[in-house]
Amino acid sequence: AQSVTQLDSQVPVFEEAPVELRCNYSSSVSVYLFWYVQYPNQGLQLLLKYLSGSTLVKGINGFEAEFNKSQTSFHLRKPSVHISDTAEYFCAVSAGGSQGNLIFGKGTKLSVKP
Amino acid sequence: NAGVTQTPKFQVLKTGQSMTLQCAQDMNHEYMSWYRQDPGMGLRLIHYSVGAGITDQGEVPNGYNVSRSTTEDFPLRLLSAAPSQTSVYFCASSLQGAYGYTFGSGTRLTVV
Numbered sequence: 693a694q695s696v697t698q699l700d701s702q703v704p705v706f707e708e709a710p711v712e713l714r715c716n717y718s719s720s721v722s723v724y725l726f727w728y729v730q731y732p733n734q735g736l737q738l739l740l741k742y743l744s745g746s747t748l749v750k751g752i753n754g755f756e757a758e759f760n761k762s763q764t765s766f767h768l769r770k771p772s773v774h775i776s777d778t779a780e781y782f783c784a785v786s787a788g789g790s791q792g793n794l795i796f797g798k799g800t801k802l803s804v805k806p
Numbered sequence: 807n808a809g810v811t812q813t814p815k816f817q818v819l820k821t822g823q824s825m826t827l828q829c830a831q832d833m834n835h836e837y838m839s840w841y842r843q844d845p846g847m848g849l850r851l852i853h854y855s856v857g858a859g860i861t862d863q864g865e866v867p868n869g870y871n872v873s874r875s876t877t878e879d880f881p882l883r884l885l886s887a888a889p890s891q892t893s894v895y896f897c898a899s900s901l902q903g904a905y906g907y908t909f910g911s912g913t914r915l916t917v918v
Contacts, residue, residue: 735896
């Protein structure tokens, strides 16, 4: 079975500062990794995903994430955040195939202050 | 292209009442899932389907039923609502799990 741990429940940061949201996973099989964003009172939107290949994945809105197999991590980064990045971010893992359900972490609330 | 459509957006139920949350997708996706979102808990999988006629339980299936008679629709039924089922419910669909899931906008359910 897979599991996901998001190490920070809340991350406050000032506008234009860099940010890193941490995600660790556990799995006995190869997995696919995802980051989703949820703006207030909305559904989830896919930011980026890692399936295979290059371990640095670029997504929408200037976000990127790096897959580290040895540390079983998939941290999300942005070099300079904006007020509009204020949202909740979810890391998720999928084993693919018939077991392709997403298993989510508990989320990290990013709060960008002016 | 509407994506994943959930109805209703809001619902208040009394304890013991039953209701069906509707989910429809127009992307010809085989995989569909229902999640519930509670503060501090992330999203937890209730039931899922890998194709018409095939459903299975997720992490928190008790009190919920599903069926998948068509590729497009995946309704979630609450048989006898309880206050513990107060939550935001999301339906999601995917061509395959590796492609990631497209989420609906959610149904906010309150059971009093």
